[in-house]
Amino acid sequence: MSNNNNKRLINKVALITGAGSGIGRATSLRFAKEGANVIVTDVNIETAQETVKLIKKDFQGEAIAFGCDISNKDDVKSMVKQVSDQFNRIDILFNNAGIGTYSLGELTNINLKIWDEVMGVNLRGTWLVSKFVAKKMKKQDIIGELRGKIINNASMAGVIPSTPLGVYSISKAGVIAMTKIYAQELAPFKITVNSICPGFHVTGVYFNDEKFIEKALEYWGRSIPLERIGTAEDVANVMFFLASEDSNYLTGQSISCDGGCTVA
Numbered sequence: 001m002s003n004n005n006n007k008r009l010i011n012k013v014a015l016i017t018g019a020g021s022g023i024g025r026a027t028s029l030r031f032a033k034e035g036a037n038v039i040v041t042d043v044n045i046e047t048a049q050e051t052v053k054l055i056k057k058d059f060q061g062e063a064i065a066f067g068c069d070i071s072n073k074d075d076v077k078s079m080v081k082q083v084s085d086q087f088n089r090i091d092i093l094f095n096n097a098g099i100g101t102y103s104l105g106e107l108t109n110i111n112l113k114i115w116d117e118v119m120g121v122n123l124r125g126t127w128l129v130s131k132f133v134a135k136k137m138k139k140q141d142i143i144g145e146l147r148g149k150i151i152n153n154a155s156m157a158g159v160i161p162s163t164p165l166g167v168y169s170i171s172k173a174g175v176i177a178m179t180k181i182y183a184q185e186l187a188p189f190k191i192t193v194n195s196i197c198p199g200f201h202v203t204g205v206y207f208n209d210e211k212f213i214e215k216a217l218e219y220w221g222r223s224i225p226l227e228r229i230g231t232a233e234d235v236a237n238v239m240f241f242l243a244s245e246d247s248n249y250l251t252g253q254s255i256s257c258d259g260g261c262t263v264a
């Protein structure tokens with residue numbers, strides 16, 4: 001029998017974008033395991049619904065799915081409005097949705113379409129969802145010592161920008177910068193903003209190929225000091241810390257979860 005006393009996110013409402021797959025799904029499951037109500041959003045509603053099914057089956061948790069393309073302002077506005085109508089508050093926002101590994105290529109060779117797509121989701125989307133959710137968070141009561149927490153999924157590609165992940169790297173470096181700016185803007189409202197910077201994690205369609213990752217590491221001239229490729233759950237574990245009260249005094253920070261890649 002599950003014991004609610006051991007659950008650290010009980011009564012928390014967490015909104016996660018790109019939650020139909022990979023890191024977003026693993027984090028949704030981890031948050032649900034800790035007792036959170038999870039709002040599972042994804043551009044692909046079927047995969048979001050699948051995550052909700054897993055939450056209900058594995059943890060008997062409360063979860064609801066929404067279809068939302070984060071690069072589309074009307075979509076984001078309408079999703080946040082529907083969530084606000086259904087839930088009193090949003091305690092945790094995980095801006096996880098991101099694309100771009102298909103954009104491999106030198107900056108001098110990529111075209112406008114790829115640039116706009118990657119920037120549209122990774123940078124504009126993260127900015128938009130934060131903007132509308134922060135409006136809601138600012139109006140809600142302080143619980144404990146905060147009104148809310150926003151966590152962005154950046155990347156080690158943003159910490160050490162590199163070819164051939166050029167445009168993706170730039171978008172993720174932008175997410176790290178955005179994290180600091182939102183952190184400054186929202187600190188007076190007792191809302192914290194941090195990011196997580198994953199390394200190489202076997203997830204989803206783009207990273208589901210260990211050979212690709214080995215090749216990418218070789219190209220990058222690095223190895224993984226902890227000598228294994230990451231999993232989505234490795235990121236979900238750090239996400240739990242960033243969502244829990246243990247990280248309440250942390251804001252504007254970007255935490256690497258990459259097996260040591262960025263220190264080697």
Ligand SMILES: NC(=O)c1ccc[n+]([C@@H]2O[C@H](COP(=O)([O-])OP(=O)(O)OC[C@H]3O[C@@H](n4cnc5c(N)ncnc54)[C@H](O)[C@@H]3O)[C@@H](O)[C@H]2O)c1
Pocket residue numbers: 017018019020021022023024041042043044047068069070071096097098099121125153154155156157197198199200201202203204205206207
């Ligand atoms: N896997 C890694 O090694 C790794 C490393 C560094 C950073 N990241 C970041 O982690 C995040 C999650 O990636 P993942 O590896 O789990 O990949 P994934 O492809 O498994 O999951 C990404 C999810 O985002 C959704 N999505 C894509 N475009 C969207 C949009 N416009 N609106 C809403 N949802 C959208 C997809 O449908 C998918 O469910 C991304 O931001 C990615 O850049 C991943």
